[in-house]
Amino acid sequence: MIDSIYVHIPFCAKKCNYCAFNSKVSNEEEISAYVDALITEIKNIPYSLYPYSPISLYFGGGTPTILKISQLEKIISNLKIDSAAEITIEANPGTVDENYLxxxxxxxxxxxxxxxxxxxxxxxxxxxxxxxxxxxxxxxQNAKKFFDNISIDLMYGLPSQKLSDVQRAVEIAVAQDIQHISIYGLEIEEGTNFGKLYAAGKLILPDDEKMYDYITENLPRAGFQRYEISNFAKKNFESRHNLGYWTGAKYLGFGAGAHSYNGKIRTSNIRDVATYIKKIRAGESVSLVEEIISPNAAMEEFCFLGLRTAKGLSVETFSKKFGRNIFEVYGAVIDKYLKLELLNFSDGRIFLTPRGMKLGNIILADFLL
Ligand code: SF4
Incomplete structure (x- = not known):
């Protein structure tokens, strides 16, 4: 049973200086050919193998709203999706007007x-x-006329950014009466413009610790509960799609570079747009097996993903899923972080403390078997 569907639109009006996502600037002809290929890929999935009613559908990118409404309509009409599902589209300011929304x-x-x-x-x-x-x-403001579930992404740790910029951004964001805020620290990725500048010593980055502290302390005060390391939501507005990823849901991805996971095997589609289109046209598969999830990898993943969420992971679910007690497998590491008060254990769940969330990556790396 598939829980979620992801559709990737790998086009943007302009490539951002920090972006390493599978996205590029293209032309109408290629975009149109891509939409046709995407629909073919969707139609080729034998639905009998996926008797699903997904809890979520997510159009990500790139910039999905670079597509014409008629193109989005063609894609979505080929997906079996219940209107009760969470159906998200990523959009960029500057690509959508009131009518489009x-x-x-x-x-x-x-x-x-x-x-x-x-x-x-x-x-x-x-x-x-x-x-x-x-x-x-x-x-x-325009989106609020039509949507009552709006999320915005904000970034911190940016070149020339000051703590006061972050404070102002948080104040403006919470004043917008939206439901969800995702906050990401800048990561310098190889192959991006920022990556090159950084390697040449020409990109000065601020100390972002106070920015992080300000965000994580003030968004909850403003009613946005932190339900995952980077995500804050008003009550009942947590992203169902993303929660699915963090709780081991099975998902099906369509489009160049999209990933799928059926509970045992993770596959990813060919990233290059031109090759993706060519292969689909030739009736060839675009899906490559990326990883057959071993029992150890499944346990690691269960912990990595579960611990990213504020609720953490369930000791009982671990036992049911893997037939082993989590303390037998991870006793030493759990004990170490409980003593350091970076992990907490309560009501059968293990979760990161606020200080633990700050050091999340270091702690999660210790769950590698
Ligand atoms: S995917 Fe997002 S961050 Fe990357 S180039 Fe497009 S708009 Fe910019």
Whole structure:
């Protein structure tokens, strides 16, 4: 049984300076050919093998809203999805006007995830974003006319960013009466413009610890509960799609570079857009087996993903899933972090403390078997 569907749209109006996602600037001809290939891939999945009614559908990118409404309609009409599912589309300010947002809602999208990143125009320029803060605010206001489940992405640790910028961004974000905020620290990725500048010693990054502290302390005060390391939501507005990833849900991904997971095997599609289109046209498979999940890898993953969430992982679920007691497998590491008060154990669940979340990556790495 598949829990979620992901559709990847690998096109953007402009490549941002920090971005290592599978996305590129393209032309109408290639975008149109990609949409056709995507629909063929969707149609080729034998639904008899996937007797699903997914809890979520997610259009990510890239910038899915670079597509025309008619193209989105063609794709979504080929997916079997119940209107009760969470149906998200990522959008970028500057690519959607009021009419487009209205059309999205009419197509069945019921959650909008906006890549705002910052409310400081200078910083937006440095990031290479196509929008300014005024456009971002207008897009949020327009979106609120049609959507009652809106998320925005914000970033911290950015070149020339000060703590006061982060404070202002948080204040503006919480004043927008939206439901969800994802916050990401800048990561320098190889192959990006920032990666090159950083390697050449030309990118100065701020100390982001106080920014992190400000965000993680103040969003919950403003009613956005932290339910995952990077995600904050008002009550009942946690992203069902992302929670699925963190709790081991099975998902099916369509499009260039999209991943799928059936509980045992993880596959990924060919990343290159031109090759993806060519192979689909030739009737060839675009899916490559990436990893057959061994029992050890499954236990590691269960812990990594579960511990990213505020609820943490269930000791009982671990036993049921793997036929072993988690303390037999991870007793020493759990004990170590309980003593350091970086982990907590209560009501049958193990979870990171607020200080543990801050050191998340170091702790999670210790769960490797
Ligand atoms: S809009 Fe998003 S996906 Fe596109 S280049 Fe910028 S960061 Fe990458």
């Amino acid at each position: 209205k059309n999205l809602r009419e197509l069945g999208f019921n959650r909008l995830s906006l890549g705002v990143q910052s409310f400081n125009d200078e910083i937006l320029k440095i990031l290479g974003r196509i929008h300014d803060s005024k456009t971002a605010l207008e897009t949020i």
